[in-house]
Amino acid sequence: MQKAWGVVSLILTFCVLLYLVLWNNLSENIHSKTIIISSLILSPLGNTNLFKTQKHLNVERKVNITPIPVLYKKNFTKLPVWDFEDVYLRDSNARKPTCPKSLHNTEDPEFKESVLPDIQLWLYKGQLNMSEWNRLAHFNNPFGFMEYNYNEIKRAVDLIPKPRSSILLPVPKGSKDGCIRCAVVGAGGILNNSKMGREIDSHDYVFRVNGAVTKGYEEDVGNRTSVYVHTAFSLYATILTLKKYGFHNIPQDEGIKYVMIPEGLRDFEWLQGLLQGKAANGSFKGVRPLNFFNGHFNESRFNVLHPDFLRYIRNRFMPSKQMQGNYWAMYRPTNGAFALFLAIHTCDIVNAYGFITEDHHKYSNYYYEKFKKTSVIFYINHDYGLEIKTWKKLHDSGIIRLFQRH
Ligand SMILES: *[C@@H]1O[C@H](CO)[C@@H](O)[C@H](O)[C@H]1NC(C)=O
Ligand SMILES: *[C@@H]1O[C@H](CO)[C@@H](O)[C@H](O)[C@H]1NC(C)=O
Ligand SMILES: *[C@@H]1O[C@H](CO)[C@@H](O)[C@H](O)[C@H]1NC(C)=O
Ligand SMILES: *[C@@H]1O[C@H](CO)[C@@H](O)[C@H](O)[C@H]1NC(C)=O
Ligand SMILES: *[C@@H]1O[C@H](CO)[C@@H](O)[C@H](O)[C@H]1NC(C)=O
Ligand SMILES: *[C@@H]1O[C@H](CO)[C@@H](O)[C@H](O)[C@H]1NC(C)=O
Numbered sequence: 001m002q003k004a005w006g007v008v009s010l011i012l013t014f015c016v017l018l019y020l021v022l023w024n025n026l027s028e029n030i031h032s033k034t035i036i037i038s039s040l041i042l043s044p045l046g047n048t049n050l051f052k053t054q055k056h057l058n059v060e061r062k063v064n065i066t067p068i069p070v071l072y073k074k075n076f077t078k079l080p081v082w083d084f085e086d087v088y089l090r091d092s093n094a095r096k097p098t099c100p101k102s103l104h105n106t107e108d109p110e111f112k113e114s115v116l117p118d119i120q121l122w123l124y125k126g127q128l129n130m131s132e133w134n135r136l137a138h139f140n141n142p143f144g145f146m147e148y149n150y151n152e153i154k155r156a157v158d159l160i161p162k163p164r165s166s167i168l169l170p171v172p173k174g175s176k177d178g179c180i181r182c183a184v185v186g187a188g189g190i191l192n193n194s195k196m197g198r199e200i201d202s203h204d205y206v207f208r209v210n211g212a213v214t215k216g217y218e219e220d221v222g223n224r225t226s227v228y229v230h231t232a233f234s235l236y237a238t239i240l241t242l243k244k245y246g247f248h249n250i251p252q253d254e255g256i257k258y259v260m261i262p263e264g265l266r267d268f269e270w271l272q273g274l275l276q277g278k279a280a281n282g283s284f285k286g287v288r289p290l291n292f293f294n295g296h297f298n299e300s301r302f303n304v305l306h307p308d309f310l311r312y313i314r315n316r317f318m319p320s321k322q323m324q325g326n327y328w329a330m331y332r333p334t335n336g337a338f339a340l341f342l343a344i345h346t347c348d349i350v351n352a353y354g355f356i357t358e359d360h361h362k363y364s365n366y367y368y369e370k371f372k373k374t375s376v377i378f379y380i381n382h383d384y385g386l387e388i389k390t391w392k393k394l395h396d397s398g399i400i401r402l403f404q405r406h
Contacts, residue, residue: 099179189363225251
């Protein structure tokens with residue numbers, strides 16, 4: 001008797017599970033179909049042919065267009081892939097490398113197929129009009145503006161100064177071979193006692209990210225910073241939490257470029273405060289972003305990365321399995337990853353230090369934790385396994401050189 005009940009309940013459980021699975025799939029299909037269909041009808045950019053013919057775009061321009069209905073992340077059970085997912089703004093003034101040894105001359109077929117040397121790097125005023133909005137509102141942050149409000153984002157973007165040049169870093173004066181040599185320094189514990197400081201500083205340019213502590217660690221990580229990559233949050237939080245490691249200011253070298261990754265709404269709120277010299281509203285209410293630059297802020301040395309660049313990096317170089325699951329919208333490459341790919345797109349020779357490697361468990365989380373070995377904290381919004389593989393692959397194919405220890 002008991003056995004029969006066991007079998008019955010097993011069958012019942014199975015039926016419930018099957019029902020749930022079918023229902024989920026069905027509703028997922030219905031939802032995504034409704035959304036695609038509604039955006040096809042309402043959005044001028046839902047049209048497949050739109051990116052193919054300039055003529056079509058010109059026709060659209062004359063139509064008085066309105067924002068697409070808001071799309072919500074939670075209505076998708078995995079990353080939605082639009083027919084214009086892999087189409088990006090391009091920059092006709094992009095740098096053309098003159099360096100014979102440039103990584104852009106690689107024969108690596110996978111890299112050659114993925115890379116767009118003229119990808120639009122920067123977001124700035126005038127770039128966000130309604131048709132651009134309707135394209136970018138299909139992608140979750142930081143890859144686009146899904147769930148956001150047009151006027152709010154537009155207000156911030158229209159404050160961002162247009163860079164005087166598309167080119168982030170010039171070929172150094174007096175260069176014999178026309179090459180731009182860059183070091184990109186992550187905060188990995190692998191740098192503890194590495195004595196790489198002199199080598200890092202000997203590059204034409206040094207990129208640093210987030211908690212870029214150098215004071216007291218010069219022997220291992222160097223002391224120069226040419227490009228500092230950050231988000232509003234990373235800037236705010238590192239100053240707050242890394243004081244104990246002597247990080248009182250973000251790097252302020254003469255001529256330094258500050259590059260911001262706009263990771264979400266709070267970055268646009270921050271930008272409004274920063275670029276108007278006022279206290280911010282929203283997530284950083286009452287905070288005056290300009291104070292974090294200690295008088296070293298200069299609009300002509302401040303750049304904001306374009307969501308198309310960020311999406312291009314995710315789609316073509318770092319697509320994670322996480323994008324296929326329920327938490328798809330949480331995934332994004334780390335700030336270090338974006339900084340490294342920025343260097344790959346703005347330099348000819350790229351050496352990476354302090355980036356995660358297979359043997360990361362041997363080191364502390366960060367190089368400035370010299371005396372206490374803390375293990376790497378794996379945040380759910382990143383895919384560290386994928387980053388390990390990506391850096392190794394770029395190193396093995398000779399595109400970058402990755403600092404490793406044995
Ligand atoms: C999508 O999410 C929004 C906000 O939670 C909700 O109001 C709407 O009904 C959802 N749409 C669909 C098609 O499920
Ligand atoms: C909208 O902005 C995009 C990107 O900057 C540009 O290519 C396009 O021509 C603009 N469209 C209109 C109608 O101004
Ligand atoms: C960095 O260190 C070198 C010596 O190693 C020194 O000459 C230079 O002035 C330092 N630069 C900065 C910005 O502190
Ligand atoms: C924040 O809101 C106040 C009140 O609405 C406004 O006066 C101020 O300009 C806003 N700050 C920014 C940076 O937009
Ligand atoms: C800002 O930087 C530019 C380029 O480095 C320079 O020409 C300009 O004088 C700087 N402005 C201020 C106010 O320091
Ligand atoms: C950093 O390196 C020194 C010298 O090798 C070592 O004694 C120390 O334990 C290391 N710190 C950590 C946290 O691994």
